[in-house]
Amino acid sequence: MTNIAWTFICSRQITPHRSVRLVQPARPGLGMRVAGNKMTRFTKIALAAGGVLLLVFGGLTALGIFWFQRDREQDLALEKAGTALSEHNFESAIALFDQALQLRLPAAKAASAYYGRAHAETEKGRYNDAIRDFSEAIRLNPNAIEVYWGRGYAYQSKGDSDNALRDYAEVLRHDQNAGWVYFNRGLIYVQRKEWTLAVEDFSEAIRCEPQWSYGYLDRGSALAELGDLDGALASLDAAISLDPRLAQAYEARAAVYRRRNEPERARNDELTAMQFAPGKLPSASVSPMFGPNRSGADLLDAARLAEMAGRYDEAIDLCDKALQIKLSPSFLSNGYMTRGNGYAGKGDWDHALRDYDEAIKVQPINFDALTNRGNAYAHKRQRDKSTQDYNEAIRLNPKLFQAYCNRALNFLDAGDLDRALTDLNESIRLNPKFAEAHSRRSVVLLRLKRQDDALADADTAVALTPDNPEAYFYRGRLRSARNEYSQARADFERVLERSRDPQARVLNAVAWFLATCPDESARDGRKSVPLATKACELTQWKNASLLDTLAAAYAEAGDFDQAIKWQSETLKVYDDAGDSRPAMQKRLALYQQHKAYREDNP
Known part of the structure; x- marks a missing residue:
């Protein structure tokens, strides 16, 4: 009996700590009078209060150190x-x-x-x-x-x-693309002699992982049980083609040949099976996940774990070691893809693309590598190449819901709302629990002026992933567009609470809302400034829109000198502001009049 496929994904979530700033006590000044050994009653009260504050700060510092440790x-x-x-x-x-x-x-x-x-x-x-x-x-x-x-x-x-x-x-x-789960479930149906269900699951496992020889082997055996000898032979031939030393496949094919009254072919396969496993068929210790190259596969498995946990350098190093070992084409392709994922996690899209190219060169049917290369092209704003890769991935695996969702972003970026909506509908049809597709569809529906439908999708995304900051981010923007400002701010607060390292686009959107919201109760200039500053730092102060937000934040906070400085810097340095430039100039004029900008300003 073939081994049950098993893998382990251990993601360790590290909660970031907050540093505690130590505050020195103030020196005597206008609020404190010192004259010899005499103290006024006010002075004594002030000293007592200072002592209490020092104790409080000391306690907070100790508590911070305790939590950090x-x-x-x-x-x-x-x-x-x-x-x-x-x-x-x-x-x-x-x-x-x-x-x-x-x-x-x-x-x-x-x-x-x-x-x-x-x-x-x-x-x-x-x-x-x-x-x-x-x-x-x-x-x-x-x-x-x-x-x-x-x-x-x-x-x-x-x-x-x-x-x-x-x-x-x-x-x-x-x-719906968990190949190992289909495989394991197929083995249960084999045990129960539910052969049709077993064939369906092994076929799904092959769809997800077309290089698995064991999937073809067990599907061939199940087809033989159903009496479909031609189908069984085709499946077993494929298993042997993928793994010419797979003794079980020769033994199973020999049994089919005997049922077809082809004793000579049956005898040849039986002898071949004995050659690869003298005295007995090989045990099922070789798992369908790892294949014969166990050491290389172990390294790749560890690399995948590291990459999923965000330890990208470790993942890249493990892939380097695995790729020095002789691997089957399937494992070699996945090795390059995993290393590419590590580089993508570091934001090194050029190295990521090189590895994805190698993965696809080794195994052109690796639809996951095609999807990931499409993502990398999208990050480099090469939308046409990105869409081509998504198209090919979907052709190879029409149930790849992630590719439909990602391709929709390219259509959305091109302003093709109908095709974006079609792709997102298909992604959700394939996987109704895919929160990211619901969030993105809410954006498309909002642009199509279908606000109620958009809000329903945004609510669904939050319900599916209540700890995901992106879901709240999309809903916050939607609620802002619906003039539901207090609810929008509540969602943006949840974004900041749940984000370990928010992206610049997220920081910028929240900062802009806090600085320019028409509802005074939702604005907070002092909170907006550090968010906008962080967004500018992440983009090396080179993004005109982000600098524009920083100026608006300073204006809302009442620091018009800084607002004028950054708005002037935006207009001076970035001449490619395009359609936004006139609006930026109007905001500069407002700041020069010591007026903050509001989204409802003309």
């Missing part, structure tokens, strides 16, 4: 446990996750710890313990779909196929 201790404990897990030291990993869980972790970190420990327990065959830990991780983070996958695998391994099917169905409800 505790946060660092938690992160180190989780990192140590994760390292043991990635090195397959499962007993050590279990003990280290035990220790981490004693540190009173916040929910997100605790969920990762339970998930990591469950993975180690699964590898050790402690399925009941693993199921308990996976369930706790799900309780803490119900949106972590990969945890359902892990628990389904544990249920399947202990023979509880009903619960395994329920968990796999939950995964596939959110991600």
Whole structure:
């Protein structure tokens, strides 16, 4: 029996700490009179108040240090446990996750710890313990779909196929491209002799991962059980083509030849199977995920984990090592793609594109690499090339909902709202739980003047991903356009609360709203200034729109000298402001009159 496909994704969420600024006590000045040893009653009160303030600041400083140290201790404990897990030291990993869980972790970190420990327990065959830990991780983070996958695998391994099917169905409800889940579910249907369902799932697994020899092998065996001998031979031929040393495929094909009354061909396949596995067929220790190149695959698996956790340099280094090993075309292509993802995470789009090119050169049917290269071209504003890659990815895999969603952005950027809406509708049809598509469709619907439909999509995105700042960002902009300013500000506040490192475009949009909102109760110039400043820093002070926002923020804060300075700088340095230039000049005139700009100003 072929191994159940298993992988592990451990994402450790590190909560950023806030530094505590130490404030020196003020020197005696106009508010404090010192004359010899005599103190006025006012002076004594002032000194007492100063002492209290010092105690408060001291307490806050101590509290900040305590939280920083505790946060660092938690992160180190989780990192140590994760390292043991990635090195397959499962007993050590279990003990280290035990220790981490004693540190009173916040929910997100605790969920990762339970998930990591469950993975180690699964590898050790402690399925009941693993199921308990996976369930706790799900309780803490119900949106972590990969945890359902892990628990389904544990249920399947202990023979509880009903619960395994329920968990796999939950995964596939959110991600129709989870090839390993289709494969595992297909094995359950084989056990139950539900051959038609098994064939359907193995076919889906092949669609998602067309280089998996085991998918073709097991589909061929299921087709043979249904009596479709021609289909079985075609599938088994494909398995052998992908892996000429796969003894099980020769054995299964030999059985088909005997049923077709072709004894000579059957005998040849039986001899070949014995050649590759003398005395017995190879055990299922070679998983369909890893194939024969286990060491290289382990490096790539670790690289994917690092890339997903945001450790991009580590991911790139692991891919470098893996790519020095002789890999099958499928693994070689994925190695280049994963390294490209690492460079993309660092914002190095040129290196990312080079790796995506190599991934596609090695395996032109790698639709994930095509999608990722399309994303890279989009970031470089090469929309035509980006759309071409999305088109090809969709041709290879028409159920690739992410590609439809991303291609819609290109159409939106080109002003083709109808085609953007069509792509987003298809993305949501393929995966109704894909929050990003709902958020983006809300933007298109708003431009089409369908405000109620737009708000419904924005609300859906927030409901699907309540911790995702992007969902609140899109809804905040929509509510602002609907003149629902207090609700818009509440959404923007949630964006800032939930964002570890907000992008410049997000900072700029929130800063502009706080500086120029027509509703006085929603404006906050003092809060707008640091947000706009950070956005300018992130773009090296080279973006005219962002500098324009900074000037508006200073004007709202009442610092018109700075407002005039930055508005003048915008107009002086950036001559390509285009249609925005006249509006920028009008704002400069307002600031020179010591008037702030409002969005409803003529």
